[in-house]
Amino acid sequence: MTETELDAFADVLDGPVYVVTAATAGAGRGAGAPDERAGCLVGFASQCSIRPPRFMVWLSTLNHTFRVACRASHLAVHVLGRDQRELAELFGGETGDRTDKFARAEWVPSTDGSPLLTGAPAWFVGRIETRIDGGDHMGFLLAPTEVSPALRDVPELMRYGDVRAIAPGHPA
Numbered sequence: 744m745t746e747t748e749l750d751a752f753a754d755v756l757d758g759p760v761y762v763v764t765a766a767t768a769g770a771g772r773g774a775g776a777p778d779e780r781a782g783c784l785v786g787f788a789s790q791c792s793i794r795p796p797r798f799m800v801w802l803s804t805l806n807h808t809f810r811v812a813c814r815a816s817h818l819a820v821h822v823l824g825r826d827q828r829e830l831a832e833l834f835g836g837e838t839g840d841r842t843d844k845f846a847r848a849e850w851v852p853s854t855d856g857s858p859l860l861t862g863a864p865a866w867f868v869g870r871i872e873t874r875i876d877g878g879d880h881m882g883f884l885l886a887p888t889e890v891s892p893a894l895r896d897v898p899e900l901m902r903y904g905d906v907r908a909i910a911p912g913h914p915a
């Protein structure tokens with residue numbers, strides 16, 4: 744199957760998109776600790792086990808988020824509402840190599856220090872159990888450690904079809 748044929752298949756799926764964020768172990772944890780945070784829009788993600796609960800997120804090895812995630816213990820996975828276009832453009836259309844995305848979005852640290860986007864209707868944080876080489880993306884297997892208190896009233900989730908026209912901030 745060619746790349747184009749697989750793209751056509753993916754277009755039909757029109758799955759939800761996520762914003763995945765990470766912070767280096769020292770971020771925000773005291774004097775002298777480096778504050779490095781990252782996050783990007785992600786379409787390649789899915790729950791992959793029920794018992795134990797596990798969720799897989801795939802990050803392009805070229806992305807700033809990938810580099811920070813490799814030094815992080817946890818990742819935070821957020822869904823967006825369909826009307827949150829600005830957040831999607833910030834996290835999908837800009838790169839942390841050039842822009843401090845967290846100066847332009849409201850966030851709070853999770854228990855482990857991962858940045859939680861306060862505008863996101865639902866999120867969970869997962870401990871990185873292992874990484875899997877998937878090609879030009881690396882899979883991060885997450886064991887959930889914290890989940891947003893309640894799913895706020897989400898009329899419709901943002902999906903791939905809503906954001907496919909955003910030019911990625913980093914070439915894949």
Ligand SMILES: Cc1cc2nc3c(=O)[nH]c(=O)nc-3n(C[C@H](O)[C@H](O)[C@H](O)COP(=O)(O)O)c2cc1C
Nearest residue numbers: 784786787802803806807808837838839911912913
């Ligand atoms: C619709 C859409 C889906 C995307 N899916 C992924 C993905 O699954 N994994 C990934 O690493 N990047 C994905 N990207 C690309 C990143 O979100 C984008 O390159 C971002 O600017 C990278 O930011 P960073 O360099 O700060 O990590 C997607 C972008 C768009 C527009």
